[in-house]
Amino acid sequence: MTTTYSLHKISSVDHFGFSPNDYSRFKYGDDAIARMFGHQLAEGFIRNHLSVTPVAQQMVVVSSPYSFIPTATFAMKNHFVYRLNRWLAENGFPVVQETKVHRTITYKEDYGELNAEERMRLIGNDSFHIDKHFLEGKTILFLDDIKITGSHERMITKMVEDYGLLNDVFMLYYGELVNHNIHPNIENFLNYHCVKSIFDLEPIIQSDNFYINTRIVKYILNYDFEAFCIFFQNQTTSFIELLYNMALGNGYHNIEAYAQNLKFISNYLNTPKFKHIQHGN
Structure with a gap:
């Protein structure tokens, strides 16, 4: 079973639920913002899911796919794990494990400027790889900072299907675009809000x-x-x-x-x- 949870639902170009300046700084390596985002996402996940229906299985946290250099989500993942582990330990559950989704292709195109079809064409040639045996019998938490068109989620879902993973899966996002009348390049509005040069x-x-x-x-x-x-x-x-x-x-x-x-x-x-x-x- 796959469950999607996003902390902030973006339905307007005027209100995101978070600071565009903070998000922009986060995307360019501000770990203080990554810490805030990670803690907030963990607290939302605990409040809306774990405190209601605790997960009995071992949980494994997986950041967004990368090759050698981590994505901004990786920094957020670190702080998500720290906050989540405190709650798990305090409530008698095993702390999380981690693993990585490996990707094979890197590209120079500005992903945030593309529409849904262009995004799928760009990443559709990529392939994602994960350690299937390590994940057996565990619940997987896939983390990403924002969901705009769902292209990356579809690639993750394809990987899950290709590997025959039968795990319970959570797709967790700090933000999610839920108004599809808004062009996907709203992502670049956020990415560059604080970084103009x-x-x-x-x-x-x-x-x-x-x-x-x-x-x-x-x-x-x-x-x-x-x-x-x-x-x-x-x-x-x-x-x-x-x-x-x-x-x-x-x-x-x-x-x-x-x-x-x-x-x-x-x-x-x-x-x-x-x-x-x-x-x-």
Whole structure:
């Protein structure tokens, strides 16, 4: 049996139930917002489901699919688990386990700008993989931050069917678009509400609550080169190394659109003379 639960139902472009600025910062790595969202989603799930009908089976939490770099949902998942585990432990239930949905394809397209058909065409070539044997006899909680057209959910459902999983499944979302007269690109209205340029990332990156994710890496690598170079000069070497390591791990060095910015990072990290020049020495 599959049950869907979303904390916020979006039926209007004027009211989301949460702050668009918070959501935008969350999508670009603000872990303080991820903590708030994760706790709120856990509390809503407990209030509306677990406190009414407790789950006797071992529960397994699964964040949205990713390859090497986690999505923003992964950070929210961490805090969801922390809050949920407290309730489970306090009420005598086993704490959750975790596993991962592996995906095979990465793409540079801006998913939030696409309509339902375009989204399915884009991700339809992807394939999701999960450890079937680990999940036997357990209840699965699939987490995602927002449901707009349901494309990702359909891919998850297809994976469940392909693997012959007979588990009870919960699809959990922080927000869900329930008014289908609203264009799916409302997602990008939220994604970019607080991030209008690469320089809007600096307060997030330089805070004590930064958690890197796929979106911010792709955004930086795909940005206008001249602006990227200015942005780059204000970043720490530790952040630059993290950015480069994440990019390589996701295979972004094979994507032409990212080549110029990624080459600049590579030169900085691997050429001492280049590094001195960039810092004006």
